[in-house]
Amino acid sequence: MADGSSKPNVLICGGVNTYSRALAAFLVPLEGEPLVSHLRIVDKYSVVPATTYLGAEFPKVLAKPQVDYKQANLTVPSIVHSIFDPPEGKGPYDYVFDLTGEVRHDRTEMILINTTCNVARMLGQEAAERKVKAYVRFTLPFYETTSKGTHDEKDDPKPDGTIGIWWHETLRMLAAIEDLNLVILRVGFVYGPYVEFGDITSAITVGSVYGYLKKPMKSVWSPGKNPTNTLHVEDLAGAAWASAQWIARLGRKEADILAGESIIFRNDKSKVSQVEGMPPHDKKLIAPLFNLVDDSNSTLLSVGQTVTSFFGTTFDFFNLGERTMYKFMDDAVEDINEHHVGGWTQMIQSSNPPIPNTPLSAYMDKYALEKHIVAFSNTKIKEVIGYNLKRPQFNHDGVKEIVDKWKEEGSWPIL
Template identity: 30%
Template sequence: MVKVLILGGVGFIGRNLCSYLIENNLVDHITVADKVLPATAYLNSKHKAAFDSPKLTFKQANLTNAAAVEKIFTCDDGSEYDYVFNLAAETKYGQSEGVYNEKVFGLSVTCANEAAKRNIKVFVELSTAQIYDGDKKPSKEDGKTKPWTLIAKYKLKAEEELKKIKGLNLVILRPAVVYGPGDVLGITPRLIIGAVYRQLNEEMSFLWTKDLKLNTVHVSDVVKAIWWVAATKEEKGGRVNPVTTPEIYNLADKEDTNQETINVFIREIFGIKTGFQGTLISNFARLNMESVTEDINDKHLQPWSELCKNSGVTNTPLTPYLDKELLKDNALSVDGSKIENELGFSYDVPNVTLEKVREVIDDFVELGIWPKGTTVN
């Protein structure tokens, strides 16, 4: 009887993981712990079905609180969980370092210590590929680290602390930009901006160049990998003879996605022209990022609000807002082959396609949180 605990299981990746585990009959029971209630999380019909399954139990919890974590780790039947998947973290950009220290670093360490204390078979920590030095060369797992967002800074800090915990059977996953149904922060803001420029009847021009890397991985491959590494790790030892050397794997598809890759789909979906600002304006932006970011967001927020209002969308988590951390010229270039070579994993979505990108929008339209009539067809 396989029982798993998913920390942060209501979020984008968590809800997809729940569906994957239940649809493929991989577990006997799932406990989801999250501060966000499923009823308020804009779950689509597929994800709702997973949360309505008798195999799944939801428990609301503040995972930064050690007492709450200890309670969550206690199974209702008194047994221990086989696997714990930590997908919980502050994901919003632009927060203070104190927030990330508590809700990224502190949360991970608290949950990992509890897992070690209980001798959990495998603890999977979801990190980010933003911890790597942002250059054009694809980063491997042993590549140079130079976090270029505050979230990544505290994810890396958490990684280093988790590696020190004795008895923790640890696997760390570092995904590139994750997209797919439920994606709010990956490529979706760019898609929203595409809808805005269709409304404005203007060309959409991004900073930097078309070659700036923006490597991607579909959420279906991320959740498949989360399960894959846990099951493989247990085969190597598990609770009886744990392999205590942490294992780290990147997750990135074969597309080698860059800014132009996404722009091609934006042109097809919204019927607009796209381009890039060029060296002069981009270099000016680099020196004046605060004001440039403010101007960019001011231009996009009002038209998006009007689109939603005119379409009867009164409440939506979607926004074209871009934080200045994401507007910098940091290349997200990731080598995701190690997990294939070492564990026999394969990517089911090896390339970004128009169908997969449109699927993101269609899912939001069906939920009533994306305005209708924003696309060409």
């Protein structure tokens, strides 16, 4: 292995509440050689004391000599500028991984513009000025594809709601920055150890409740195809690293030729004059874009069956009358959650040893109960970058690993 000085210096921005912790653990593993010379992680959360869930391993990663954590407000331009200044004795940052962005669906448009678009745009501009070799932007599955077939990068999926519109607009803003060595990774539904965020974690927690209650877990949606493509967090990290190395060798112009896709306008034209840094609606914007999902071709049904069978129960569907009633009742969300939350509370209270605190909840909000169709082809990242999935299938082994890690740290009931 090369000595530390010939390894890149890396900056991770945002995502401590989603996937940055797993990415950091991949770059600076607890066992074995780090992939980086120096790693800085920047987010709004405090880590000592923790103001968000960190998991059992991340504090150990933060204690490594290669790692530097900064709590900072990335909506402030002067702070964005300062985080790119490396510590004394370290070279400039080579790779930037951008996991910033608001992930809550109940946020206003103004908040989404400020915390998703503006933050990424300022980071991208600073990275371009500093001549960063690789800028990898993650975009989460805030899209709706059709349920027929899988969709490659040339397809133009519809952004899902206000959050989807502004996450998508962020890609246009970044694509418009000249000389930014940008790679966009459009990921599926991510799961894995210590990932407490997202629909798959929710499904695992709720599935365990139905196993405990010895009842079938039922979906409000009809048993159609309903693709919900999955991704293990280890592959999110591995593909991010492979993508950074790929564009660092090529540069943006060459990467655009090999993997550039049109980032199509999906917004209200009147917003262009209102939002700073928003490119004109008719400007053609190209950037390297890759879908990142596993090989499972996961659907609502396959995820439901995998999870429930692990916990010794079954996955079923409400009949048409029940489905119709649930979809139109305002209090259906609370009605459905009564079973989940009550059962989960019983499990927590019955645990031996006791569980004083858990980041996990069996509550499913309106968004989690809605139908989300995400069907992406992963062929391009395999062929163009040559990335090989480490965790190609969503299966019992993956669920077991997650539950075992949570049990070990005292977040999951032992019954």
